[in-house]
Amino acid sequence: MKITRIETFLLPPRWLFCRVETDEGIVGWGEPVVEGRAEVVRAAVDVLAEYLVGRDPLRVEDHWQVLTKGGFYRGGPVLSSAVAGLDQALWDIAGKHYGAPVHALLGGPVRDRARVYAWVGGDDPGELAEQIAAQVDAGFTAVKMNAAGVTRPHASVAEIEGAVARVATAREVLGPERDIAIDCHGRFSAASSRRLLHEIAPLHPLFVEEPLPPEQNHVLSGLVEAGPVPIATGERIYDRSGFLAVLRSGVAVVQPDLSHAGGISEVRRIASLAETFGAHLAPHCPLGPISLAASLQVVFATPNFLIQEQSLGIHYNREADLLSYVLDTEPFRFVDGHATRTELPGLGVTVDEAAVREADRAGHSWRNPVWRHPDGGFAEW
Ligand SMILES: O=C(O)[C@@H](O)[C@H](O)[C@H](O)CO
Numbered sequence: 001m002k003i004t005r006i007e008t009f010l011l012p013p014r015w016l017f018c019r020v021e022t023d024e025g026i027v028g029w030g031e032p033v034v035e036g037r038a039e040v041v042r043a044a045v046d047v048l049a050e051y052l053v054g055r056d057p058l059r060v061e062d063h064w065q066v067l068t069k070g071g072f073y074r075g076g077p078v079l080s081s082a083v084a085g086l087d088q089a090l091w092d093i094a095g096k097h098y099g100a101p102v103h104a105l106l107g108g109p110v111r112d113r114a115r116v117y118a119w120v121g122g123d124d125p126g127e128l129a130e131q132i133a134a135q136v137d138a139g140f141t142a143v144k145m146n147a148a149g150v151t152r153p154h155a156s157v158a159e160i161e162g163a164v165a166r167v168a169t170a171r172e173v174l175g176p177e178r179d180i181a182i183d184c185h186g187r188f189s190a191a192s193s194r195r196l197l198h199e200i201a202p203l204h205p206l207f208v209e210e211p212l213p214p215e216q217n218h219v220l221s222g223l224v225e226a227g228p229v230p231i232a233t234g235e236r237i238y239d240r241s242g243f244l245a246v247l248r249s250g251v252a253v254v255q256p257d258l259s260h261a262g263g264i265s266e267v268r269r270i271a272s273l274a275e276t277f278g279a280h281l282a283p284h285c286p287l288g289p290i291s292l293a294a295s296l297q298v299v300f301a302t303p304n305f306l307i308q309e310q311s312l313g314i315h316y317n318r319e320a321d322l323l324s325y326v327l328d329t330e331p332f333r334f335v336d337g338h339a340t341r342t343e344l345p346g347l348g349v350t351v352d353e354a355a356v357r358e359a360d361r362a363g364h365s366w367r368n369p370v371w372r373h374p375d376g377g378f379a380e381w
Pocket residue numbers: 035183185235284285286309
């Protein structure tokens with residue numbers, strides 16, 4: 001079998017898909033994207049495709065090695081995301097060729113369903129209780145909310161207390177059996193995060209995510225050791241060596257993104273690395289259906305799995321959502337807050353190719369908003 005063609009599709013709301021065609025009629029799909037830089041990743045995929053076209057798609061690991069290391073310069077979000085999407089597509093082809101779901105090729109399933117969480121903004125305290133109650137009604141047993149909106153690096157008493165009050169509201173609605181995760185998005189200084197973690201600890205969050213931005217991860221161990229709250233991070237870490245550093249700092253939960261951190265091949269290895277630290281995998285995935293399908297294939301074969309992120313019902317820009325480009329929505333129908341394992345071959349996604357080709361004509365130019373503090377200074381998003 002040989003790869004004959006690689007195409008990319010720029011799809012609203014903010015995604016990029018790739019389609020890898022072979023001379024045997026098998027087609028694989030991937031989602032190579034980093035939010036806000038989709039066109040740049042597209043260009044990277046085009047360059048990497050030069051190597052792949054004409055080669056055997058089943059040599060997934062050999063291609064991963066060449067694509068990540070063969071260009072001498074390595075890594076970063078753009079290249080790692082380009083490799084990630086192509087890697088997903090190659091695993092999709094391998095599964096379809098061998099007539100097996102990817103999780104079977106990874107050693108076979110270790111679970112029948114995978115717990116997922118729903119996202120609730122949490123910035124508006126008035127709406128929070130209602131939003132969480134709706135997710136509980138829909139069957140979810142865990143939600144994730146923001147710690148705060150844009151905040152000063154050194155959060156005020158009101159900001160810290162506001163965050164704690166919102167988490168307390170969430171805990172009240174969820175009760176002691178369900179879980180609440182809190183995302184800081186790296187918006188706080190280390191000092192403010194330490195204070196927040198201390199105040200939030202009695203509410204027993206499942207984890208607190210990105211208490212620091214990634215470039216400050218060398219001081220993460222101080223936050224881990226400051227209290228009992230499990231720390232999660234990883235959506236902005238792209239390979240094993242990056243995860244090794246935060247695992248050494250003692251994080252409890254690693255959150256590689258299947259579309260950023262080198263795809264199925266590398267996230268599988270990141271999970272194994274985490275296992276040796278007693279840490280758990282919670283793949284990041286505010287992205288589209290192929291990225292989520294790739295995540296689920298990995299977590300069905302990963303013993304040290306905690307919970308999966310997903311974006312069902314979230315409408316970035318109100319243009320399209322998780323189900324807009326798939327013909328079979330069954331793999332994304334969550335029952336009692338869990339995704340159910342299927343035996344569909346490859347990634348198990350049936351892409352609506354006509355919808356993809358049509359949407360790509362308009363494309364998108366989604367960009368991260370730029371936020372500012374009241375004094376005019378740049379604020380991290
Ligand atoms: O954990 C999450 O899903 C968020 O931090 C998103 O990655 C962020 O809003 C950028 O898309």
